Amino acid sequence: HAPHLLVIGAGVAGCTTAWLLLDRGYRVTVLASAFPSFDPPDHPSNLSKDTKYSYKGDEKHQQQRLTSQIGGALWEFPSPPCGPQMRPENLERARRWALESYQVYMELAARDESLTEGRGKWESMKDGVKGLKGNDEKVFKKEIDEGDAKGMKTEDDIKGIKKGDYEIIDATEHLAPVIDTDRAMAFLLSLLVAKGANFVNETIYGDLRDQEAELLRRSGADVIVNASGLGARTLASDENLIAAQGGLIRVRNDGTRFPKMESAVVVNSIWQGDHDIAFLVPRNEDVLNADEGSLLNFSSPHVQAMIARAERAWPPLRNAQLDETYPLAQAWRPFRKGDVRVEREQGLGKKKSRIVHAYGHGVYGWTVAFGSAAEVMRLVGDVVEEMK
Numbered sequence: 001h002a003p004h005l006l007v008i009g010a011g012v013a014g015c016t017t018a019w020l021l022l023d024r025g026y027r028v029t030v031l032a033s034a035f036p037s038f039d040p041p042d043h044p045s046n047l048s049k050d051t052k053y054s055y056k057g058d059e060k061h062q063q064q065r066l067t068s069q070i071g072g073a074l075w076e077f078p079s080p081p082c083g084p085q086m087r088p089e090n091l092e093r094a095r096r097w098a099l100e101s102y103q104v105y106m107e108l109a110a111r112d113e114s115l116t117e118g119r120g121k122w123e124s125m126k127d128g129v130k131g132l133k134g135n136d137e138k139v140f141k142k143e144i145d146e147g148d149a150k151g152m153k154t155e156d157d158i159k160g161i162k163k164g165d166y167e168i169i170d171a172t173e174h175l176a177p178v179i180d181t182d183r184a185m186a187f188l189l190s191l192l193v194a195k196g197a198n199f200v201n202e203t204i205y206g207d208l209r210d211q212e213a214e215l216l217r218r219s220g221a222d223v224i225v226n227a228s229g230l231g232a233r234t235l236a237s238d239e240n241l242i243a244a245q246g247g248l249i250r251v252r253n254d255g256t257r258f259p260k261m262e263s264a265v266v267v268n269s270i271w272q273g274d275h276d277i278a279f280l281v282p283r284n285e286d287v288l289n290a291d292e293g294s295l296l297n298f299s300s301p302h303v304q305a306m307i308a309r310a311e312r313a314w315p316p317l318r319n320a321q322l323d324e325t326y327p328l329a330q331a332w333r334p335f336r337k338g339d340v341r342v343e344r345e346q347g348l349g350k351k352k353s354r355i356v357h358a359y360g361h362g363v364y365g366w367t368v369a370f371g372s373a374a375e376v377m378r379l380v381g382d383v384v385e386e387m388k
Contacts, residue, residue: 002027003384006219008204008235009227010035011068012365013358015188017227017373022195024377029219030192033203033231036066036185066185067229070331072248072281072289073179073366074264075102090339094364097371104370105177178264179366180283207237208355209345216354223383224355225376229334232341232359240337241360247330248289249306250323253282258316267313278313289329336360340368342375344383354383 002025007018010032018028078094192199200219208215208226215224226235233241253261267278281289311317340360347353356379358372 003222003387004029004220005223005225005380006031006215006221007225007227008032008208009229009231009359010189010199011066011227011229012185012188012369013068013229013361013372014225014227015185015192016369017225017358017376018192018197019188019195020370020373020377021225021380022192022197024381026380027196027198028192029198029200029221031200031202031204031219032228033201034066035199035201036069036182036189038182038186065182065329065331067331067333068365069181069185070247070329071181071333071363071366072264072279073181073184074266074279074281075105075176075178075367076266076364077174078364078367094340094368097368097375098364100371100374101367101369102177105179109177176264178281178283181366184366204231204235206234208235209237209348209353212353212355222354222387223380225358225380226355227358227376229359230332232334232357236341236345236357236359238336238341238360241341242335242337243332244335244362245330246333246363247328249303249310250283250289250327250329251317251320252323257319257321261314265313278309280310280314280317333362333365334360335362340364340372342372342379344379352383352386354387356380356383 004027005018005021007014007021007028007030010030014030014032018030021028075098078091078098204211204215208224212224216222226232228235230241230243232238233243261280261282264281265278266280279289283289336359340362341357343357345353345355345357356376358376361368361372
């Protein structure tokens, strides 16, 4: 007789929320128009082992993964300039969620060696170097210390980093989870199956508010969680939700073309704009994600600028070779103007809605996943309590 939850969306927000709800004793059905794809993309015949940045294949030739499977997935302390500009009160909430999620990733790494060993690892601890603007660095250090996160250092203590090197103004370093997103989504789905979740492959059209009663009746659910990502533009009629194209260039990180990179690096070029960054993240044993941004193809000016930025941040990348099996990963990310939306639907008139929203996480989907899911679980609990 446990309450039944209908979670719409099978990305990281939906799956982590479903996990926590199942652990709380709820029955859960995950409904999505698409689930994670794990088949390797087709191998373009014109991509040779000597190829650097000369890929000319049709990107549509690749099998599309979910947005949650495409991205650096490096845990970061939410702060400008990486990600959406949030109001101060909302930034504090995102930082709290991030630190809560950090503890979960640390616990997973310590508890299950199968998650961190070998080529199939989905999470490992890496040193991350990231430039933070003055006050953000102080806040980060304070929050990290209080949150029992590990390895916080500034440029004076980071081995091999000095002010002036590679035009560095300041830097911080901390131990951060680096998530292999394909492996992570496979882990989450298998975990949900083991915990008894049901799955429905279906597309819902139109505003959820207009069909709430019918959807609850048809699914037998007591509460609806909208974790549909960009789907919320329709399901929540949210005009503040925008699609931001992002992607990664994947290069071989096996030590043959350049010294193997063991640490993640995020370099903010604060003098050239809020989103001008070089983003270098080792994904697994021999793949490196180089930079992040809007992609069309390798010959586009924007991509060439990305490549130049990455090589400027770490010159050995000039010798890089593309990962021939999956050189380019692209997706549309759900950014929401002002803030992530994690709240209960207000409803119409005096009747309270039984819809809880969880979308618009942008680049911070993996960083805040478990903290956000915990907030959703609290909101769901409020709805269930009112039904008694």
